[in-house]
Amino acid sequence: MSSNIVTPQAATQPAAGAEPAARVIPARPGRRPVSRDRLTAILMILPSILAVALFVYGFIAWNGWASLTNWRGLGTMNQVGPIRFPAADFSSFDNYARLFQTDRFLTDLKNNGIFTVVFLLGCVGLGMGLAILLDQKVKAEGFFRNVYLLPMALSFVVTGTIWRWVFLQLGWVTNPQLALPALILAAIWQESGFTMAMFLAALRGIPDDLREAARVDGASEVAIYRRVVLPLINPVILSALIILGHLSLKIFDLVYVMTSGSPALGYVTDMPSLYLFELAFGDNLFARAAAVAMIMLVFVAIIIIPYLWTNLRSEVAR
Amino acid sequence: MSAPTLARPAPAVDGERVSGLRILLYALLVFFAILFLVPLYVGLTTSFKGTAEVANSNIWAPPTAPTLENYQLAWDVLHTSFLNSIYLSIPAVLISAILGSLNGYVLSKWQFRGSNLIFALILFGMFIPYQAILIPLVQFLQTVNIYGSIPGLILVHVIYGIPITTLIFRNYYIDVPTELIESGTIDGAGFFGIYRYIVFPISVPAFVVVLIWQFTAVWNEFLFAVSITSDPTVQPITVALAGLGSSTAGTNFGMQMAGSLLTALPTLLVYIFLSRYFIRGLLAGSVKG
Numbered sequence: 066m067s068s069n070i071v072t073p074q075a076a077t078q079p080a081a082g083a084e085p086a087a088r089v090i091p092a093r094p095g096r097r098p099v100s101r102d103r104l105t106a107i108l109m110i111l112p113s114i115l116a117v118a119l120f121v122y123g124f125i126a127w128n129g130w131a132s133l134t135n136w137r138g139l140g141t142m143n144q145v146g147p148i149r150f151p152a153a154d155f156s157s158f159d160n161y162a163r164l165f166q167t168d169r170f171l172t173d174l175k176n177n178g179i180f181t182v183v184f185l186l187g188c189v190g191l192g193m194g195l196a197i198l199l200d201q202k203v204k205a206e207g208f209f210r211n212v213y214l215l216p217m218a219l220s221f222v223v224t225g226t227i228w229r230w231v232f233l234q235l236g237w238v239t240n241p242q243l244a245l246p247a248l249i250l251a252a253i254w255q256e257s258g259f260t261m262a263m264f265l266a267a268l269r270g271i272p273d274d275l276r277e278a279a280r281v282d283g284a285s286e287v288a289i290y291r292r293v294v295l296p297l298i299n300p301v302i303l304s305a306l307i308i309l310g311h312l313s314l315k316i317f318d319l320v321y322v323m324t325s326g327s328p329a330l331g332y333v334t335d336m337p338s339l340y341l342f343e344l345a346f347g348d349n350l351f352a353r354a355a356a357v358a359m360i361m362l363v364f365v366a367i368i369i370i371p372y373l374w375t376n377l378r379s380e381v382a383r
Numbered sequence: 384m385s386a387p388t389l390a391r392p393a394p395a396v397d398g399e400r401v402s403g404l405r406i407l408l409y410a411l412l413v414f415f416a417i418l419f420l421v422p423l424y425v426g427l428t429t430s431f432k433g434t435a436e437v438a439n440s441n442i443w444a445p446p447t448a449p450t451l452e453n454y455q456l457a458w459d460v461l462h463t464s465f466l467n468s469i470y471l472s473i474p475a476v477l478i479s480a481i482l483g484s485l486n487g488y489v490l491s492k493w494q495f496r497g498s499n500l501i502f503a504l505i506l507f508g509m510f511i512p513y514q515a516i517l518i519p520l521v522q523f524l525q526t527v528n529i530y531g532s533i534p535g536l537i538l539v540h541v542i543y544g545i546p547i548t549t550l551i552f553r554n555y556y557i558d559v560p561t562e563l564i565e566s567g568t569i570d571g572a573g574f575f576g577i578y579r580y581i582v583f584p585i586s587v588p589a590f591v592v593v594l595i596w597q598f599t600a601v602w603n604e605f606l607f608a609v610s611i612t613s614d615p616t617v618q619p620i621t622v623a624l625a626g627l628g629s630s631t632a633g634t635n636f637g638m639q640m641a642g643s644l645l646t647a648l649p650t651l652l653v654y655i656f657l658s659r660y661f662i663r664g665l666l667a668g669s670v671k672g
Contacts, residue, residue, distance in 0.1 A: 102573045211654075234442045
């Protein structure tokens with residue numbers, strides 16, 4: 066990278082005249098003057114940058130502001146261009162305080178916590194098992210792989226409708242003890258193909274020599290997986306946990322369709338996302354809903370920002 | 384390094400041992416395959432049962448007198464929204480792909496000061512819970528008068544699709560040798576010339592991945608659809624299907640299963656015929672190449 070790519074000979078040779086010295090142009094990549102093409106490039110990506118700036122960051126700020134008011138969807142709005150935002154009374158952190166005194170919201174947090182933990186364990190466990198099975202030079206591997214991944218191609222609305230029917234028949238959806246397990250099973254069924262694919266890709270990335278070396282040393286197949294393979298794919302397990310974890314924190318469709326949060330059973334499968342939806346579009350308590358959204362965002366940001374940070378940094382370094 | 388694939392290494396010289404372990408391995412694989420197909424089996428068999436049989440028979444039993452009546456009923460209710468989903472997904476997916484390709488081209492081959500930071504900020508938009516922008520989004524769409532319309536929903540899918548499409552194209556283009564771009568510059572081609580004659584022609588695989596991935600995502604999406612379209616005549620199919628469960632048809636499970644399978648059909652077909660590309664999109668979502 067540093068020395069031998071450039072042709073240093075010319076520069077180090079004794080100068081035969083005055084000329085060569087002038088030819089030594091300092092190589093400073095990325096420091097060229099802004100050309101017209103470069104300007105075109107920036108102009109082409111500008112609309113996307115502005116769209117994301119407004120629709121992601123601007124709206125998050127808008128939502129954060131709304132969560133600090135007592136806005137109920139009506140009343141005066143301030144308008145700046147096409148953006149209207151609530152001019153309702155500032156109420157500090159009242160909405161947040163109220164939420165943490167609301168039984169339903171506390172139940173939602175508990176449900177979401179249980180859901181996340183069991184769902185992650187299930188997906189990683191099952192995904193790893195399937196990946197290891199498929200990694201044994203299996204005939205018809207493509208067929209099995211495609212079957213395990215099939216649910217990923219389907220909408221949660223589709224799978225939720227079918228699972229609701231299955232679990233209604235089995236009596237799980239109407240049982241306060243079994244409604245949440247039913248939901249978790251359906252979610253694991255849908256998403257474990259994803260972890261399987263990630264782990265299988267990671268297993269395929271491990272050079273065969275490594276395993277061969279361990280085999281020559283007399284290690285058993287099980288020991289090879291435990292001592293050699295698993296440590297190598299640990300980072301991938303972490304990635305899978307983060308991606309699925311952030312999905313489970315915002316889970317909505319599946320619950321909406323399968324149980325609607327089980328209001329008749331004391332909200333045993335309710336989630337923050339459903340409560341938010343009802344607060345906003347059912348009760349017009351927009352400010353309170355905005356506060357739920359900010360809490361969800363904080364949870365997701367806590368796991369996603371470090372992930373993006375490390376991922377992109379190692380990318381730049383390579 | 385290289386893009387993640389599930390490509391198998393060259394098969395080993397096999398066949399020398401058909402041990403008990405091998406049999407156990409295949410038994411497990413088949414067992415899980417059946418487990419993964421069970422809900423589809425139940426959905427499919429139920430969808431062909433008459434109302435009386437749905438109510439009385441065991442859910443695992445195959446239909447005794449298969450009928451298409453459920454599909455007829457479901458199609459009557461869902462056909463408008465099925466078309467809506469087509470009108471929605473085709474423009475949304477095409478625009479997303481073009482934007483993603485341009486963005487990926489700029490962020491990989493025309494990097495400028497701060498472009499890596501901008502890439503990171505764009506990517507974050509992929510992970511946010513959309514609930515955090517839902518209320519202002521609804522307000523905005525109402526103000527500009529496209530709330531409750533398919534164009535409104537197209538706009539939403541295009542904008543929130545920017546992160547993933549940009550990511551897939553950028554990671555694809557980053558592996559295109561810079562010499563190729565430079566040869567274009569030497570030939571006097573500018574930003575668009577290089578894109579048109581060098582980058583675009585080699586982009587087909589990335590386009591296929593993005594088109595498939597975005598189509599599946601838009602077709603299957605529910606939160607935006609249910610929040611933005613309340614009028615049944617503009618609702619996408621996922622919203623209409625969810626409505627089947629809570630409407631007067633709420634107890635007609637045969638019809639709901641038929642509706643589910645009709646809803647699933649387009650993405651299922653895409654998956655069956657192009658699963659390779661689908662999986663690439665799936666793995667691209669985990670950010671790193």
